[in-house]
Amino acid sequence: QRMATRTRYIVAFTALSVLAALLLPAMPQPVAYHDFADHREMLGVANFLDVASNVAFVLAGVVGIAVVLRPRTEFASNAERWPYAVFFAGVVLTGLGSAYYHLVPDNERLFWDRLPMTIAFMSLIAAQVVDRIDTKTGLALLVPMLLVGAASVLYWRATERAGAGNVMPYAVLQGYSVVILFLMALLQPSRYTRGNDIYWVFAGYVLAKLLETFDRQLLSLGHLVSGHTLKHLAAAFAGLVVCRMLWLRRLQPRSAGAHFSGVVP
Numbered sequence: 001q002r003m004a005t006r007t008r009y010i011v012a013f014t015a016l017s018v019l020a021a022l023l024l025p026a027m028p029q030p031v032a033y034h035d036f037a038d039h040r041e042m043l044g045v046a047n048f049l050d051v052a053s054n055v056a057f058v059l060a061g062v063v064g065i066a067v068v069l070r071p072r073t074e075f076a077s078n079a080e081r082w083p084y085a086v087f088f089a090g091v092v093l094t095g096l097g098s099a100y101y102h103l104v105p106d107n108e109r110l111f112w113d114r115l116p117m118t119i120a121f122m123s124l125i126a127a128q129v130v131d132r133i134d135t136k137t138g139l140a141l142l143v144p145m146l147l148v149g150a151a152s153v154l155y156w157r158a159t160e161r162a163g164a165g166n167v168m169p170y171a172v173l174q175g176y177s178v179v180i181l182f183l184m185a186l187l188q189p190s191r192y193t194r195g196n197d198i199y200w201v202f203a204g205y206v207l208a209k210l211l212e213t214f215d216r217q218l219l220s221l222g223h224l225v226s227g228h229t230l231k232h233l234a235a236a237f238a239g240l241v242v243c244r245m246l247w248l249r250r251l252q253p254r255s256a257g258a259h260f261s262g263v264v265p
Helices: 002-023 048-052 055-069 078-103 107-132 135-161 168-187 195-213 215-220 227-248
Strands: none
Touching (some): 048 078, 055 078, 078 107, 078 135, 107 135, 107 168, 107 195, 135 168, 168 195, 195 215, 195 227, 215 227
């Protein structure tokens, strides 16, 4: 009964987020978003630190894929590796897409930054559904959630090209992704140890948003590094937290995971 009640909270928040994405007033992508603080060129690369800092995403993603594929990494079934494998692939693609965007920031290139981010967000949610709520449901949700994430970015790009930009569905999706991960962690324990590590992922995201907000102010402190460059490092750190979680975790005793009726053998 308690499990059903907690699941209803998650479903209700999801429904409210869908309504918000559909009903909130349209908002175009602000042109000023592309004007980052650090324009310094190094080694012939424009906006060098904002570009180069994306190496952290690529490294975190590659390490994560290796951890997921490691036979000793604890998964109750091999099928459960898929959401995490897709997550880390999304992290790698985020690094590549973000580097491409920061070379010449504009809306068209921003699409290739945001699309892989939705892959990472959506697959991590599916992974947490697998770990915390129901295995079969989480695995079944993976592809639909990836399609919803991609649709939010495709819709944004289409509206921008039509001269009536609306980034709101993507913005709601990003906020939903972070809050729903926190909500699932708060309401439902994982079948695995290290489940609370997901709070550090949440913290890494919040830190990344703060660093992004204070992009120029941080660069003005000694003119060493901008907030946006540090944002990339903080977000990549969140990916490494997931790596460490998978490396160290173990399946909880059967009594802790008794509510999981959908385990795939």
